Amino acid sequence: MHGMINKSIEDLVTINFGADKWEAIKAKAGIKVEAFVSNESYPDEMTYGLVGAATEVLGLSVSQVLFAFGEFWVLHTANKGYGDLLKSAGRTMPEFLDYLPLFHTRVALIFPNLKPPRFECSDRHPDRITMHYFSPRPGLSAVVSGMLSGVAKLYETPAEITQTQFKDKGADHDEFLVCWGDSIKK
Amino acid sequence: MTGPQTKLDREQFAELFPFHFVVDREMRIIDAGDVLLRICPGITIGSPLANAFSLFLLASPTLHIDREYLIKHKSTLFVFKSSSSDLMLRLQLVILGDPERYIFLGSPWVRNPTELKALHLVLKDFALHDSTVDLLQLVQTTSTSLHDAKQLALRLELNRNELKELVDTANAPILTIDLLGKVRDWNQTTERLTGFSKADAVGKQFVEDFVNEESQQGVRKLLDGSLEGVKNARLEVMLNTRDDRKLLVIFSASPRHDALGKVTAAILVGHDITELDEYRTTLENRVADRTSELSLANAELSRVMRSKDDFLSAMSHELRTPLNAILGLSESLCEGVYGGLTDRQSKSINTIAESGHHLLSLINDLLDIAKIGAGKMELEQSTDSVEDVCQSSMRFVAELASKKKLRMSLVIDPNGPVVHADQRRLKQILVNLLSNAVKFTFEGGSVTLETKCHLERNVMEFSVVDSGIGIAPQDLERLFSPFTQLDSKLSRQYAGTGLGLSLVLRLAELQGGTVSVKSEVGVGSRFTVALPWKSSTSDIATNDHAQDQHATEFSAHESGPLILIADDNESNLLTVGDYLRAHDFRVIEARNGLEAVKTVRTRKPSLVLMDVQMPIMDGIDAIENLRGDMSLAAMPILALTSRAMVGDGERCIQAGANDYLSKPVNLKQLVQTIRNHLNVGPPK
Numbered sequence: 001m002h003g004m005i006n007k008s009i010e011d012l013v014t015i016n017f018g019a020d021k022w023e024a025i026k027a028k029a030g031i032k033v034e035a036f037v038s039n040e041s042y043p044d045e046m047t048y049g050l051v052g053a054a055t056e057v058l059g060l061s062v063s064q065v066l067f068a069f070g071e072f073w074v075l076h077t078a079n080k081g082y083g084d085l086l087k088s089a090g091r092t093m094p095e096f097l098d099y100l101p102l103f104h105t106r107v108a109l110i111f112p113n114l115k116p117p118r119f120e121c122s123d124r125h126p127d128r129i130t131m132h133y134f135s136p137r138p139g140l141s142a143v144v145s146g147m148l149s150g151v152a153k154l155y156e157t158p159a160e161i162t163q164t165q166f167k168d169k170g171a172d173h174d175e176f177l178v179c180w181g182d183s184i185k186k
Numbered sequence: 187m188t189g190p191q192t193k194l195d196r197e198q199f200a201e202l203f204p205f206h207f208v209v210d211r212e213m214r215i216i217d218a219g220d221v222l223l224r225i226c227p228g229i230t231i232g233s234p235l236a237n238a239f240s241l242f243l244l245a246s247p248t249l250h251i252d253r254e255y256l257i258k259h260k261s262t263l264f265v266f267k268s269s270s271s272d273l274m275l276r277l278q279l280v281i282l283g284d285p286e287r288y289i290f291l292g293s294p295w296v297r298n299p300t301e302l303k304a305l306h307l308v309l310k311d312f313a314l315h316d317s318t319v320d321l322l323q324l325v326q327t328t329s330t331s332l333h334d335a336k337q338l339a340l341r342l343e344l345n346r347n348e349l350k351e352l353v354d355t356a357n358a359p360i361l362t363i364d365l366l367g368k369v370r371d372w373n374q375t376t377e378r379l380t381g382f383s384k385a386d387a388v389g390k391q392f393v394e395d396f397v398n399e400e401s402q403q404g405v406r407k408l409l410d411g412s413l414e415g416v417k418n419a420r421l422e423v424m425l426n427t428r429d430d431r432k433l434l435v436i437f438s439a440s441p442r443h444d445a446l447g448k449v450t451a452a453i454l455v456g457h458d459i460t461e462l463d464e465y466r467t468t469l470e471n472r473v474a475d476r477t478s479e480l481s482l483a484n485a486e487l488s489r490v491m492r493s494k495d496d497f498l499s500a501m502s503h504e505l506r507t508p509l510n511a512i513l514g515l516s517e518s519l520c521e522g523v524y525g526g527l528t529d530r531q532s533k534s535i536n537t538i539a540e541s542g543h544h545l546l547s548l549i550n551d552l553l554d555i556a557k558i559g560a561g562k563m564e565l566e567q568s569t570d571s572v573e574d575v576c577q578s579s580m581r582f583v584a585e586l587a588s589k590k591k592l593r594m595s596l597v598i599d600p601n602g603p604v605v606h607a608d609q610r611r612l613k614q615i616l617v618n619l620l621s622n623a624v625k626f627t628f629e630g631g632s633v634t635l636e637t638k639c640h641l642e643r644n645v646m647e648f649s650v651v652d653s654g655i656g657i658a659p660q661d662l663e664r665l666f667s668p669f670t671q672l673d674s675k676l677s678r679q680y681a682g683t684g685l686g687l688s689l690v691l692r693l694a695e696l697q698g699g700t701v702s703v704k705s706e707v708g709v710g711s712r713f714t715v716a717l718p719w720k721s722s723t724s725d726i727a728t729n730d731h732a733q734d735q736h737a738t739e740f741s742a743h744e745s746g747p748l749i750l751i752a753d754d755n756e757s758n759l760l761t762v763g764d765y766l767r768a769h770d771f772r773v774i775e776a777r778n779g780l781e782a783v784k785t786v787r788t789r790k791p792s793l794v795l796m797d798v799q800m801p802i803m804d805g806i807d808a809i810e811n812l813r814g815d816m817s818l819a820a821m822p823i824l825a826l827t828s829r830a831m832v833g834d835g836e837r838c839i840q841a842g843a844n845d846y847l848s849k850p851v852n853l854k855q856l857v858q859t860i861r862n863h864l865n866v867g868p869p870k
Binding site for chain 2: 003004007034035036039040082083085087088089090091099102103107109110111
């Protein structure tokens with residue numbers, strides 16, 4: 001997993017719950033890494049371990065932790081890590097979502113070991129879009145919901161995110177319907 | 187090669203090259219991509235190229251763009267700088283003929299996302315094939331990585347500083363020795379303790395330059411072990427100091443590893459024990475001094491103990507001797523030896539005698555308690571008849587019981603006919619308990635001595651049960667304390683030393699036994715002494731002693747001469763017997779002439795003290811009887827006569843006695859007389 005993901009979990013916990021909680025989570029997960037480097041690749045088990053330990057230490061459900069992480073990732077970590085580049089991906093939320101597949105393709109080219117997920121867009125309308133999320137990693141759809149929610153907040157666009165297809169219920173990938181503007185006024 | 191032979195419309199061309207522009211032969215801009223037109227307001231279709239851009243060249247001033255230059259350098263990468271903004275374009279020139287056109291293809295030169303934003307560009311403005319976006323993303327991630335690395339370095343630096351501060355401020359000498367034995371690091375505490383600064387020490391040989399000669403060999407071994415990977419090896423090391431002070435440190439040595447796990451140095455962490463060592467030495471000296479003092483004190487204590495023993499012994503002799511005279515003379519006065527007495531005189535003499543007996547009891551009890559306390563009381567275990575011991579004890583109180591018209595009874599458990607104990611001390615216990623029972627029981631009451639043998643527990647119980655005044659529950663706890671009489675009124679009403687029960691308890695415990703009491707005020711008391719008892723004692727129930735139904739041996743020393751005292755007066759038996767035992771004689775007793783004769787025949791004593799006036803068979807008949815036995819001819823017999831009976835002495839000599847002494851007997855003189863007849867001197 002991308003080191004920035006682990007860094008993001010660290011920041012999420014440290015900023016919202018305190019450094020002692022983070023140390024407790026690390027200890028519980030049995031992780032002895034002093035500090036994560038953003039663009040290093042870390043074993044997936046480490047990230048899953050951190051999430052599992054966070055649910056125990058913080059007393060939150062797994063989906064709560066993952067959703068919070070997804071939002072935090074966009075609004076804090078990616079915004080800090082990619083800064084203007086992130087915003088350059090689109091002038092509006094729809095533009096950004098449309099560019100998201102390409103963004104991940106470029107990440108995969110730059111970091112061939114990272115195995116980032118694949119995004120695809122379909123059913124583009126002026127007030128809604130369908131996002132398709134493909135990943136070999138199980139159980140992370142709540143992160144995607146949180147990220148999409150974070151993007152809406154980043155562009156200050158009120159939006160509704162609904163997961164319309166679930167990989168863990170037998171589909172070949174997860175699917176999300178993102179609605180804004182008129183589609184949520186109906 | 188014909189090339190791709192593709193014809194692109196303007197929209198397709200602009201999608202592939204969103205930043206392109208086209209110039210005619212006169213160097214006028216005749217077309218441009220929409221994105222370029224949006225971000226570069228200086229470009230106007232039909233206007234000269236030179237108005238919109240200048241040519242950026244290394245090591246040259248900005249150059250005016252003209253046709254000849256472009257044709258000459260058409261294979262070069264051109265960098266055009268916008269005249270109206272910060273935009274710089276990196277361009278490749280393609281020249282097409284008829285009409286002659288100059289097509290510039292490329293994209294803006296941006297080095298980071300911030301410049302992208304400043305140019306009002308988004309990623310989507312670039313053609314998909316344009317690697318500028320990839321480079322921007324790469325730059326961004328590299329920048330993030332660098333930032334992370336800086337943060338990490340900062341954190342490591344912080345940790346390093348904290349560690350260094352910790353090492354420096356630790357109140358322990360900490361130093362690092364490299365593989366060559368040279369000092370690599372030296373903390374502030376080491377500086378303070380040795381007086382050598384880090385600058386003085388680093389690079390120098392630790393052992394040779396800083397370790398005292400006597401510790402050098404040990405430290406070399408310690409370092410060698412540590413460099414071979416041994417952890418936490420410890421050694422007391424004497425270090426050199428700048429001012430030649432003594433500095434003793436306990437070092438714990440461990441290996442230091444590099445990132446690959448290879449040992450690079452030894453880390454020594456020490457603890458200054460100089461003061462501790464000095465304190466230890468002082469303490470050892472003090473212990474030695476105290477031991478010496480203690481030895482002296484012990485010697486002094488032994489001397490004092492000996493003095494105490496001597497004192498007790500002397501007190502025993504010196505108090506009992508005059509007391510014996512007082513008691514004897516009182517008895518003589520009462521018997522009218524010195525003439526008749528008025529009632530008033532008789533009463534006074536009786537009071538003197540009673541007080542004397544009381545004092546004698548007190549002295550005896552005190553001496554016994556003192557002996558037990560000093561661990562000097564030696565028990566003489568023997569096996570004897572329970573009934574004999576009980577009867578003998580009851581005889582002591584028979585007179586007083588009779589005076590008070592008490593019903594006295596003895597109940598012996600047939601399961602325990604004999605007891606193995608110190609008979610004299612057991613009798614002492616029983617006499618004490620019986621005396622108390624008699625003393626505290628009203629006229630017409632009853633006192634019972636009963637025994638009970640608990641075979642299953644191997645315990646023999648002797649219980650003295652009375653129908654006396656009883657003891658209140660709150661008083662039971664302090665009952666066995668010395669000098670305790672529970673009610674001061676009682677102490678006036680009933681004479682007593684207050685030592686009796688205390689002595690009973692100590693004597694019982696000395697024999698491995700216990701004492702218990704049950705009592706009810708106004709109903710009576712039951713005192714029970716429980717002694718260890720073995721069924722095997724019954725095996726020796728019939729021995730030589732058993733034939734002497736009423737003779738009891740109280741032997742202090744197995745090796746002393748055996749003396750038989752024949753006297754029907756228990757006080758005399760006690761007084762004379764104790765005195766003789768105190769002078770290393772063994773003593774056996776008989777309470778009439780017949781007993782005396784039987785005992786002599788079975789026990790063959792060294793000497794007989796024979797009272798003249800005794801029941802059943804008097805002393806003169808007994809002497810004659812004994813002298814009729816030729817085997818006893820050599821045995822000395824000393825007669826004890828009463829001064830009231832004139833001529834008794836001579837009659838005794840005629841009957842066969844070797845000598846006679848008049849009562850009250852001078853005990854010192856008695857002992858001397860016995861020794862004279864036995865030809866023995868005082869013990870060494």
